[in-house]
Amino acid sequence: MKWFTKRRGLAWQFGGLLVMSGILCGIFFAVMHLSIEEFLFQQINSPEFQEQATEKRITEFQTYVTVNQLSTSDGAELAQWVRKNPLLLMEIYRSNVLIFTSSAPENQAVLANDTEAPYYEWMSYYVVEFADGNADVLLYSDDGYRYSTIATIFELMLCTLLFLGIFLHGCQKIVRYIQLISKEILAMESGDLDNAITVKGSNELSTLAQGLDSMRQAFRAQQEREAQFFAANQALISEMSHDLRTPLTSLLIYTEVLRYGKYENQEQLLEYLDKIDSKAQQIKQLSENILEYSLQSKETVPELETPAPIEMVFEEPLSEMITELSRHGFMCDVEPFGEPMLIAVRGQYIRRIMDNILSNIQKYADKKQPVRIWPLESELTARLIFENTVADVSSGSSGTQIGVKSIGSLMEKMGGSCQIENTDGKYRIALDFPKVEVEKLKEESTEPGG
Template structure:
């Protein structure tokens, strides 16, 4: 019962209504801020109301200038007509008991309205009349014509003339008419003529307020148009000022976003052009150097230059250069294949832990020759991934080869594997020279080499890490490089095998 009374409490309902009103008010304000259409509707409505109010005030101040008096008899004539109709109704409904009472009614109407009352038969003979009436015979045709003329609206204003009204009645079984005649009293009425100040003030106030209230929005639209013109002239660093949360503010944000994206696309195209130029230069350099050596040594062999031992050495060097040229062409072909569309992966359910252990064992002798030691940090349980074994082995080989070639000697090559989120993370790390942020960012670009001289002794083709990145991304993973305290780490993330997740 107490809960019921609390629920029916008026204070509770007042608080609830206040909260709803407050919530609705804030919602309306927020909607108004976000909707340009609603802002225009409110502005238009307010301007209309203000213009109506202003024109009403102007009309009150100037209406005396346009009021014209005139003499009107209509009120007195309507009173006479009403008195006649009321008398006829009383006679018709039997409220008049005798002729004496009827005579009193006719005399009273004469005293009150100043009208002569007559009761006539169908031939116009006067059967009864008020005290001031003198007629004994009435021309019904003339009376009816004049009464109909007045009823049709003629002669209600203008010159003062006699008014006539009549209504049919039946008294004691005899049909007749109740006729009233009299001169109506004049009243002074006023007619308001057209006031030109009223519509002028309405139009003036409406357009002035609408112009003032919309000036900021129209000015902002002009500012957006001017900004678009500046951007169209190629000044992509120009930004539009964002004002408000409505459609114009959203348009400004979209213009800025479009400009930023266009600027990024242009910069990307410029980088692509520079990369293309670098690609042509690098490919030309990397192909020309071994090819020049091969041609030079073959020319010496053709000309039988040198001793037998020297020609044998020329043959060996030419063969090595040809092998290097072959590897470069193969790397170019592999990168072009991986970068193209429709690359097919032959995925298998593979133990990444076992793959790492097997491949590390194969690289241990090469690492020991360079005074490097592999340090593995692998989980006790097997971690499975769905990869193309042949291509992913190429990823590991490139990372291990880079670590052996560029790692500080003596030193360690740290390999770790762990689960991370819905995938696994593989890390290959070794001590390395200091690298700039640009080197770390561009390390996976094709033909980019930290060593700018592109010497064959200190660098490879510049395609290894680009191939690694392409293969990892084909498998739905990602790779990044970071340098902390002299340790260069390559982190590969791969999604976990769906079979293992089940």
């Protein structure tokens, strides 16, 4: 019965189920009816069965006559017995003269006829004792029709039950599918969004199941987005806390220098005041942009500044880094920049990146070995490399890596990348910036409105 379940409507399925049930029941009825009719024909038409059935009726008739003391002339009472035995014809003869027939019990012309009827030896005559004497009784009965009618009623009842059984069995498949969908909906309501809703067939139920599964996928995607957003916010808070800590440390150092008068002259005092102001402005800018960054995804591309040579971009940040490293007892080996390499960056991101690199060097670098800084040019990128020797390698202290993650995130926002290597006691951070070709820059500057 799979052929009708592949259709597209429940109404068609139920209709097909009814038709299929009817066809199967019709075939079953035809086979069973023919088989039973053949069996009844062979059994009822046998001489033994006919003789036994007739003798049984004669015995019943004799009892009826004796109890009621009937004579052959009591036609009404005799006809009444015949009516209690349908499909029966009875004739009564005396001296071969017909004196009663159940086909015309009130017909006086027939009963007054004294003509002798022929005697057929192949017919069975039974002697019945009446109140007015003995008489010969002849019975004709259609037992085949009677038993066939009973068998047909039984067959129809059985086929009706079979029809209902087939139809309910087909409906049970649909009911089981509805129960399965209901169970899966309850699981989805309890928070299980990983297991798909079962989609079977191509009817209204399968359409409903497909819609529920699409809703489940949408809920799961929303949950994943919310989880990613929460994780991104947590990472943002960690990165911002880390980025704020470095300029705050520098600010505290400069204020401590001023508090204890550790400056040589007025010019150096003004220089420290400028640095304090710069760090304070950096902290202010970071705090103002926290909300902005929390609403942006990592894929958001920020607006970059006008392309400039890499030595100009890093001139001030490198100078501050070298000064801070020198104050903390680090030696620096800085290689000069070669040919001008134009890069487009965002100054605020560069300051945050340099603060993170400075913080990592101060925490993990060996002061006995110089910190190396050198540029490296390739066909597509301008690279700036920072390398230091790791202090106390055996301790295995690697920190939380928040600063490194922040550097990678900021480089990605500017279209660049960050490469980290930590081998043989050497820790290297390489910043790769996409190069801006000079010819392309000139073409953009000559365009109308450029």
